[in-house]
Amino acid sequence: MSDTVLTLEHVSKNFGAITAADDINIEVGQTEFFALLGPSGSGKTTMLRMIAGLETPDTGRIVIGGTDVTRLPPYKRGIGMVFQDFLLFPHKTVAENITFPLKMQRSSDTEKAEHLQWVVNLVHLEGLEDRYPHQLSGGQKQRVALARGLVSRPSLLLLDEPLANLDRELRKEMEVEIRRFQLELGIPFVYVTHNQEEALTMSDRMAIMRDGKMEQVGEKFSLYHNPTSQFVASFLGSPNVFSGRVSAVDGEIATLDWHGHAIQARAHGGLKPGDAATCYVKSEKIAIETDAGEMSGEIRDVIFKGQYADFLVLLDNGEEVTVSSSHRGQLVKGAKTHIIWKPENADGFPAGE
Amino acid sequence: MFRNLSITLQIVMLVALYIFLYMPILYIVYVSMQTTAIWPFPPDFTGEHYVNLWHATDYHTGFRNSLIIGIGTGMISSVIATMAVIGILKYRVKGSKLIAGLFLSPLFIAHILIGISSLMFNKTLLGLPGNLFSAIIANATYATAFAFLVLLAQLARYDWRLDEAAMVFGATPRRTFREITLPLVWPAIFGAFIVSFLLAFNNLEISFYNLGATPTLPTLAWGSLRHGISQELYALAALINAAVFSFLGLLYILIRSGVIRMDFKD
Structure with missing residues (x-):
């Protein structure tokens, strides 16, 4: 990448016996929204703290804007950050909170005022400048935290689960706004979350972490549609899981014997005939039809969600499959039905990986 | 009916409890205004003890010395305890429990032993004569333990991630302390100062061993036992109590009005 802002090279970090980061390599470009997604304890927050300078990697290098910052303390890195739980300074007003980074840089009063004006308009905090954090709602605190992260126009903004403490409605709204800020400012955002919806909504590229390891890095569409790691295939979306034995492999497509049905999936991890395999199919990639299909069964339950519905289909072989589709x-409940999916919409991996 | 009875009973018990707690203190205020302390009933009010106190120079010297010891000890103890507690809570060093334990253990040593041993140590090993300075040092040994305890309890609720946030936004550790930590925790540090100040101000044993003939208020009070308690002492006690209670009242008003904030979070 020619316009790389952030580079992590072979970064590793251990806390005693726990590996928080294991040989991590990341590059984030100038205008990118990069999401670090993983379950809790996967090491994504440690990663962010190392970029911020709050932790020091055991080995490896961190480069921001061409400068090696691996050993630099946080206050010399010049980056912005939005913290989980907001971490606003309770004894400072909204304006003082927001301009704190400028105060530390010894900016002039006019500069402070200009930047404050700009960022207050950007995040819609007009009229709240003189309030104290305890007088704000959750959404307003979130905006102050964002404004404080952006006010010095940093070369990089880190966000650590910034929406985790907001209710669903507000989260949806902020997801759109945060993405808008990033596009408007044209600086990279590195966004840590355990919520895949947030990551998928906002990011350009994302990295999925587990146990301190980077499972897969790439564009969000590619991760979602073409997982190359079994963990990613099982983690993203809400996939159905099929376990069976490989009966044949034809090029990229493997055929599995699954409780008397032959099911097809893309073969990963060098699957060969005779191998035990686990196959993941996202529920919305399965077609449900009343008249024809490969496997037949009956609808055991319908969970109506408005825009779509989850159909729990009990197949004739006694197994249950969830299919998401528009409601018809x-x-x-009780209707006879058939299901089918395209082989390229299913991903098979060696079992027990 | 039983409900009313039990409420009455509770009120009676509460009042009895307050009498138990405050009667001795109020009684001394009463006696300080009476002509005689032997059997001060019926009341015969007088202000002569206060006038005598005003003219009794040994009490002035004692008060000044106690004040010096209190302030000196309070400053040493609260500064050391603040550094220790921040070290333990913020940096979560290995063995912090042992470190905390070693800070606290002077709490369990009898003051008279601290007095004797610090006198011996200061004199024999450091060559320090017994004076106000060595009394301050000796009082600070156990007052620091109390200050540490007060601060540990208070700062356990402080969110050190605020300091991290400040550092990410460009504040050096020193600046972080000045901008974030200190403005938020100073009431706790002040509380630790008050506790260690009062302990040293009121201390008899440690000060006595280190000062000898130099008077402090407690040593004067103790000494006056031998030649019968003079009533100026009651007047003094009443004044000190008045000072302490007005100070507490002031603190209460400041906290209620939000000038002093005891909560570290928004």
Whole structure:
């Protein structure tokens, strides 16, 4: 990448016996929204803290804007950050909180005022400048935290689960706004979350972490549609899981014997005939039809969600599959039905990995 | 009916409890204004003891010395305890429990032993004569333990991630302390200062061993036992109590009005 702002090279970090980061390599470009997604304890927050300078990696290098910052303390890195739980300074007003980074840089009063004006308009905090954090709502605190992260126009903004403490409605709204700020400012955002919806909504590229390891890095569409790691295949979306034995491999496509049905999936991890395999199919990638399909069964339950519905289909072989699809009148509880999916929408991996 | 009875009983018990707690203190205020302390009933009010106190120079010297010891000890103890507690809580060093234990253990040593041993140590090993300075040092040994305890309890609720946030936004550790930590925790540090100040101000044993003939208020009070308690002492006690209670009242008003904030979070 020619316009790389942030580079992590072979970064590793251990806390006693726990590996928080294991040989991590990341590059984030100038205008990128990069999400670090993983379950809790996967090491994503440690990663962010190392970029911020709050932890020092055991080995490896961190480069921001061409400068090696690996051993630099946080206050010399010149980056912005939005913290989980906001971490606003309770004894300072909104304006003092927001301009704190400028005060530390010894900016002039006019500069402070200009930047404050700009960022207050950007995040819509007009009229709240003189309030104290305890007088703000959760959403307002979130905006102050964002404004404080952006006010010095940093070369990089780190966000650590910034929406985790907001209710669902507000989160949806902020997801759109945060993405808008990033596009407007044209600086990279590195966003840590355990919420895949947030990551998928906002990011350009994302990295999925587990146990301190980077499972897969790439564009969000590619991670979602073409997982190359079994963990990513099982983690993103809400996939159905099929376990069976490989009966044949034809090029990229493997055929599995699954409780008497032959099911097809893309073969990963060098699957060969005879191997035990686990296959993941996202529920919205399965077609449900009343008249024809590969596997037949009956609808055991319909969970209606408005825009779509989850159909729990009990197949004739006694196994249950969840299919997400638009709601249709004839797909009622007890109706006979058929399901089918394209081989390229399923991903098979060696079992027990 | 039983409900009313039990409420009455509770009120009676509460009042009895307060009498138990405050009667001795109020009684001394009363006696300080009476002509005689032997059996001061019926009341015969007089202000002569206060006038005598005003003219009794040994009490002035004692008060000044106690004040010096209190302030000196309070400053040493609260500064050391603040550094120790921040070290333990913020940096979560290995063995912090042992470190905390070693800071606290002077709490369990009898003051008279601290007095004797610090006198011996100061004199024999450091060559320090017994004076106000060595009394301050000796009082600070156990007052620091109390200050540490007060601060540990208070700062356990402080969110050190605020300091991290300040550092990410460009504040050096020193600047972080000045901008964030100190403005938020100073009431706790002040509380530790008050506790160690009062302990040293009121201390008899440690000060006595280190000062000898130099008077402090407690040594004067103790000494006056031998030649019968003079009533100026009651007047003094009443004044000190008045000072302490007005100070507490002032603190209460400041906290209620939000000038002093005891909560570290928004």
